[in-house]
Amino acid sequence: MQLRPGTKLFSTVCDAQVVVVKAPSEDVEVSCGGAPMVADDPGGASGTPDASLGEGPAIGKRYADEDLGLELLCSRAGQGALTVNGEPLLLKGAKPLPSSD
Amino acid sequence: MNLLLLLDMAAADRGEAPAVQAGDQALTAAELLTAAWAGAEQVAGRDAVAYVGTNGLGFPVALFAAAAAGIPFVPLNYRLAVDQLDSMLRPLGDVVVVGEGSAYEALAERGHPVLAADELVASGRGSEASGEVPFDADAPAVLLYTSGTTSAPKAAVLRHRNLAAYVIGTVEFGGAGPDDAVLVSVPPYHVAGLANLLSNLYAGRRIVYLPQFDAQAWVDAVRREGVTNAMVVPTMLARIADVLEADGQGLPSLRNLSYGGARTPGTVLQRVMELLPDVDLTNAYGLTETSSTIAVLGPDDHRAARGGDPAAVSRLSSAGQVLPTVEVEVRDELGQPVRAGEPGEIFVRGEQVSGEYATGAVLDDDGWFPTRDRGWLDEDGYLFIEGRNDDTIIRGGENIAPAEIEEVLLQHPAVAECAVVGIPDDEWGQRIAVAVVLREGAELDADALREFARRSLRSSKTPDVVSFVDALPYTETGKLLRRVVQTDLEKSA
Numbered sequence: 001m002q003l004r005p006g007t008k009l010f011s012t013v014c015d016a017q018v019v020v021v022k023a024p025s026e027d028v029e030v031s032c033g034g035a036p037m038v039a040d041d042p043g044g045a046s047g048t049p050d051a052s053l054g055e056g057p058a059i060g061k062r063y064a065d066e067d068l069g070l071e072l073l074c075s076r077a078g079q080g081a082l083t084v085n086g087e088p089l090l091l092k093g094a095k096p097l098p099s100s101d
Numbered sequence: 102m103n104l105l106l107l108l109d110m111a112a113a114d115r116g117e118a119p120a121v122q123a124g125d126q127a128l129t130a131a132e133l134l135t136a137a138w139a140g141a142e143q144v145a146g147r148d149a150v151a152y153v154g155t156n157g158l159g160f161p162v163a164l165f166a167a168a169a170a171g172i173p174f175v176p177l178n179y180r181l182a183v184d185q186l187d188s189m190l191r192p193l194g195d196v197v198v199v200g201e202g203s204a205y206e207a208l209a210e211r212g213h214p215v216l217a218a219d220e221l222v223a224s225g226r227g228s229e230a231s232g233e234v235p236f237d238a239d240a241p242a243v244l245l246y247t248s249g250t251t252s253a254p255k256a257a258v259l260r261h262r263n264l265a266a267y268v269i270g271t272v273e274f275g276g277a278g279p280d281d282a283v284l285v286s287v288p289p290y291h292v293a294g295l296a297n298l299l300s301n302l303y304a305g306r307r308i309v310y311l312p313q314f315d316a317q318a319w320v321d322a323v324r325r326e327g328v329t330n331a332m333v334v335p336t337m338l339a340r341i342a343d344v345l346e347a348d349g350q351g352l353p354s355l356r357n358l359s360y361g362g363a364r365t366p367g368t369v370l371q372r373v374m375e376l377l378p379d380v381d382l383t384n385a386y387g388l389t390e391t392s393s394t395i396a397v398l399g400p401d402d403h404r405a406a407r408g409g410d411p412a413a414v415s416r417l418s419s420a421g422q423v424l425p426t427v428e429v430e431v432r433d434e435l436g437q438p439v440r441a442g443e444p445g446e447i448f449v450r451g452e453q454v455s456g457e458y459a460t461g462a463v464l465d466d467d468g469w470f471p472t473r474d475r476g477w478l479d480e481d482g483y484l485f486i487e488g489r490n491d492d493t494i495i496r497g498g499e500n501i502a503p504a505e506i507e508e509v510l511l512q513h514p515a516v517a518e519c520a521v522v523g524i525p526d527d528e529w530g531q532r533i534a535v536a537v538v539l540r541e542g543a544e545l546d547a548d549a550l551r552e553f554a555r556r557s558l559r560s561s562k563t564p565d566v567v568s569f570v571d572a573l574p575y576t577e578t579g580k581l582l583r584r585v586v587q588t589d590l591e592k593s594a
Contacts, residue, residue: 060274098399100385
């Protein structure tokens with residue numbers, strides 16, 4: 001799928017939703033729990049996430065593949081682990097900044 | 102991504118906790134989201150939503166209603182004359198004005214479509230409105246007028262992607278504790294007011310609005326509401342220090358106090374550090390055109406200075422280090438980057454940097470934004486701001502930053518405030534002039550002040566003209582209106 005910043009993706013196997021923050025120029029397949037994520041709200045999960053892939057995303061956390069130039073923001077938590085082209089997406093660690101607002 | 106997504110996430114995560122509060126009224130994030138969708142139905146089809154009023158629940162509802170409707174939000178200074186507001190609104194097309202107070206009512210009388218802030222908030226209560234968060238991250242989210250200290254105010258265009266990048270890149274989602282509360286007293290038409298709302302909502306920190314700043318009301322609100330965080334501008338900081346000095350009660354609940362928006366005199370900061378020894382202090386530097394903060398001097402830096410480390414003490418007058426998500430370069434007149442320690446114009450680049458006005462973008466080919474601020478970086482990347490480029494005095498070919506002279510003059514016990522500007526001079530190009538406000542009851546003549554300055558500064562930096570005035574002109578957010586001082590001094594010199 002060709003992604004664009006702002007695109008929302010829905011898991012088909014759990015409640016997870018992500019928003020594309022940075023998009024690679026080439027087509028990629030983002031999956032959750034082993035099943036490809038979709039751009040249209042499926043209106044509920046069907047099937048079961050593949051637990052062997054790891055833990056699902058947490059709301060507000062960012063997941064990235066630096067090599068591909070892909071970054072996702074989790075807007076709804078879920079059980080299925082995020083992958084891109086079959087490879088795990090890594091939790092993006094951010095050094096906490098002092099609150100300035 | 103659209104700003105509404107930030108609210109949508111906050112509503113999903115801790116939707117039942119109070120998110121925004123003004124007086125005895127509050128909205129949870131879930132209620133705010135519903136109110137935004139209900140508001141979107143009322144503003145749909147317009148070209149923009151303006152906000153003309155003080156801080157209150159109508160401000161976040163109007164902002165997110167505009168985001169939900171996919172149109173820009175335009176907060177305007179409610180203290181401006183109605184003619185000026187009118188001329189700001191006209192070019193924007195069909196704008197609905199949300200607000201309250203006399204300026205709002207005057208605009209209604211002029212025939213502008215209006216929506217009372219309390220009605221907008223009320224219409225959201227009990228509504229079941231909802232919708233799909235708009236997709237377009239490239240759309241303008243907010244048109245925000247700059248302070249206009251050196252030229253007429255300009256409308257900066259902040260797109261959803263700029264503001265969202267700032268929040269996502271600098272704030273930990275849900276990172277606030279359940280009892281955290283932030284007191285917001287900066288006005289809604291200032292970028293700090295906008296950033297306060299978005300950042301704290303995303304962090305899950307309860308936002309308590311003070312309609313307008315008043316030092317006693319601010320201190321009372323901190324104590325009454327158990328406020329843990331606050332952001333203020335330097336003029337507010339000085340007045341808060343006066344109140345705390347007078348009553349000696351301190352602010353037991355306060356943990357983080359951030360200040361910025363203009364240069365903070367060292368004398369004010371010193372007082373605050375003594376009055377609030379246990380509070381983490383943060384100095385934030387940013388511009389309207391950069392979606393708020395781009396550099397911070399954090400609590401660790403302030404603690405090191407309190408401990409007496411000389412390097413840390415000298416860095417108290419810096420803006421700290423730039424955010425990891427922002428790049429900075431200091432360039433000379435030819436546009437070449439300079440070495441550490443050398444002053445020049447500050448350029449910044451990053452996703453939160455809009456660098457765009459209603460009249461067009463001013464980014465260079467590589468995406469760098471000329472801030473028109475002058476400053477320098479030290480060896481460790483601490484950014485020292487000297488002032489606006491346009492304020493730099495060029496006397497006999499020498500570049501002189503007004504701030505350097507002002508810091509010296511403020512050390513004089515009789516001087517309460519001062520503003521240094523350049524005025525035209527046939528021989529030198531510019532002469533140095535200063536407008537001085539004396540402390541109550543203090544006496545000082547021009548020669549004595551010049552002699553005091555000469556002890557710390559070279560004679561080329563000693564003011565040529567000293568003028569004593571009753572008060573200096575400031576914007577609402579504590580920025581000195583230097584162009585007004587300059588005009589006055591030129592006339593009197």
